Amino acid sequence: MSGSVWSFVPESGEHAGTSYSVVVPTVWENLPEFASYRGRGCFRRKFYGEGNVRLVCKGISHTAEIYLDGRLLGKHYNAYTPFSLLARQIPSGEHELKIIVDNRFSENSALHIPNDYMTYGGINRGIVLEHLKKAYIEYLHVEVGKAGKNGWKVLLTTKINGISDSSERYTLRLQADPLFTDEIAIDLETNESRIVQKEIYLENVSEWTPENPVLYKVRAILSDTEPMDDLIERFGFREIKVSGKYILLNGRPIRIKGFNRHEDHPMFGCAMPLQAIEQDIQIAMDLGANAIRTSHYPNDELFLDLCDEQGILVWEESHARGLKEYHMQNPYFQKQSEDCIREMVMNHKNHPCIFVWGILNECASETLYGRDCYTKQYRQLKELDRTRPRTSASNKHKKDICLDIPEIVSFNLYPEWYSDQNETAVDCIQDMMQWIRNNPVTRNKPFIVSEIGAGALYGYHTRTKDKWSEEYQCIALEHQLRAVLESAECCGVFIWQLTDIRISRERFENRPRTMNNKGIVDEYRRPKMSYEIVKDIFTSYDDYFETNL
Ligand code: ADA
Numbered sequence: 001m002s003g004s005v006w007s008f009v010p011e012s013g014e015h016a017g018t019s020y021s022v023v024v025p026t027v028w029e030n031l032p033e034f035a036s037y038r039g040r041g042c043f044r045r046k047f048y049g050e051g052n053v054r055l056v057c058k059g060i061s062h063t064a065e066i067y068l069d070g071r072l073l074g075k076h077y078n079a080y081t082p083f084s085l086l087a088r089q090i091p092s093g094e095h096e097l098k099i100i101v102d103n104r105f106s107e108n109s110a111l112h113i114p115n116d117y118m119t120y121g122g123i124n125r126g127i128v129l130e131h132l133k134k135a136y137i138e139y140l141h142v143e144v145g146k147a148g149k150n151g152w153k154v155l156l157t158t159k160i161n162g163i164s165d166s167s168e169r170y171t172l173r174l175q176a177d178p179l180f181t182d183e184i185a186i187d188l189e190t191n192e193s194r195i196v197q198k199e200i201y202l203e204n205v206s207e208w209t210p211e212n213p214v215l216y217k218v219r220a221i222l223s224d225t226e227p228m229d230d231l232i233e234r235f236g237f238r239e240i241k242v243s244g245k246y247i248l249l250n251g252r253p254i255r256i257k258g259f260n261r262h263e264d265h266p267m268f269g270c271a272m273p274l275q276a277i278e279q280d281i282q283i284a285m286d287l288g289a290n291a292i293r294t295s296h297y298p299n300d301e302l303f304l305d306l307c308d309e310q311g312i313l314v315w316e317e318s319h320a321r322g323l324k325e326y327h328m329q330n331p332y333f334q335k336q337s338e339d340c341i342r343e344m345v346m347n348h349k350n351h352p353c354i355f356v357w358g359i360l361n362e363c364a365s366e367t368l369y370g371r372d373c374y375t376k377q378y379r380q381l382k383e384l385d386r387t388r389p390r391t392s393a394s395n396k397h398k399k400d401i402c403l404d405i406p407e408i409v410s411f412n413l414y415p416e417w418y419s420d421q422n423e424t425a426v427d428c429i430q431d432m433m434q435w436i437r438n439n440p441v442t443r444n445k446p447f448i449v450s451e452i453g454a455g456a457l458y459g460y461h462t463r464t465k466d467k468w469s470e471e472y473q474c475i476a477l478e479h480q481l482r483a484v485l486e487s488a489e490c491c492g493v494f495i496w497q498l499t500d501i502r503i504s505r506e507r508f509e510n511r512p513r514t515m516n517n518k519g520i521v522d523e524y525r526r527p528k529m530s531y532e533i534v535k536d537i538f539t540s541y542d543d544y545f546e547t548n549l
Helices: 274-286 301-312 333-348 370-383 425-438 470-486 530-539
Strands: 004-010 022-024 040-057 065-066 069-079 083-102 126-130 135-147 153-161 168-176 180-190 193-202 216-223 226-234 240-243 246-249 256-260 291-293 312-317 354-358 411-414 449-451 492-495
Touching: 004 291, 022 040, 040 065, 069 083, 083 312, 126 135, 135 216, 135 226, 135 333, 153 168, 153 180, 153 216, 168 226, 180 193, 246 354, 256 312, 256 449, 274 301, 291 492, 301 312, 301 333, 333 370, 425 470, 449 470, 470 492, 470 530
Parallel strands: 256 291, 256 492, 291 312, 312 354, 411 449, 449 492
Antiparallel strands: 004 022, 004 040, 040 083, 040 126, 065 069, 065 083, 135 153, 153 193, 168 180, 168 216, 216 226, 240 246
């Protein structure tokens, strides 16, 4: 249903009730009259169908009510995670899908709040309609881990949902050419769901590395007398481990040279098409980066697919930015966070590019209540994925009381931008490193500078190299990056940020242009003066640390 024309009708404002044609995925801010519309809007589309249908929505911003032929099928909160809904035995013929979208901030929304990025309104990611028979495959997870010197253990977990009114016998075929094929018989009672696991040991496979990101495909086929559903997943043979101060990728200590990136574009809002996503990745690679952090929410699977293919390492994080203790006490906070983490991990865990899961950027990690929330979320992550390390970008630094929980410690630091003018980047980084070294909680963990940067207005130049000029951004970034990358105790950095982005006008009125202007390229992807400086610095540091582990 993606790439097709839908109707959009706003519910309030001077154009309430008027119908517009839009191509989904889209956000209504792309329509000239709705550039700042905050409210509810209705998207409709007709389709032909019959029998059991499943609707898979990859992202609706930010609250959705979904109706089929006027009957409520389900609701979902959060712009940045996929979900699916099932409708059984619909009669043959034309049907109407209606999605009511709401992008308003309210006490019912704990994660989408006015923030330093824009919350758009619309169907921002792809949408798929599947016709099902008596049973379907909900997911196929592939977990890989090293086994011995040359071997790999592969754990395949398939979830099958029966939607038949009688008990049935099925065959599940798992096929990854040329690696393995297997067939499993499954008896399902009426409406039963079943999780089927299969462990395989393999040798002589090609590893997934940033230099040579080899991907394999595995296909699950569910049949009774004939095939009725299939699912193809890609995966890679790579293992992430943490050892002392290092993050090891297939045993080698990697140095992170990364960018923070928001899904934001002046022409598409957060509903970015594949080509625009690919352009961002190409820009990051041209700048010498090997990693991207999905600040501050799970990204479109299209982005992850491209990173898998290009060998870009990804820090994927669940949705939250700058929540204070009172935000975290919102009665919806825990449930909305839990849903977001579950939907993120369950949908994205096969991507080899993801090397770390992040939670709760700059939230209340200095309070006991905050610690309780961090503990719960870290625990949930571990239950959902035992293979990846966890972290959180903190701005509480020495006051943070949650640093003992995750495997990796990460700080957002802005020396020579927000901090006291007299503090140099070198002083700031050295002071942090000394504190980390002397603190038994952090001493033996990898440390990442998860944000560093400075603002520059594209095209603004001053002889005096004042703040907001492109000249000032060059100076600050050069000091910051060299200070971080010269420190052997720091395993990497994510620059804030790849591109300039739009922010919510309800907050941060003090940001020029209602934009966060710390991009190395502006919102139209035009390079600022700092582009060449960052590129020189990033390309002069190796992707791995020289060390005898
Ligand atoms: C924070 C935050 C970012 C952004 C940045 C800035 O560290 O995590 O979302 O707001 O500061 O530009 O100040």
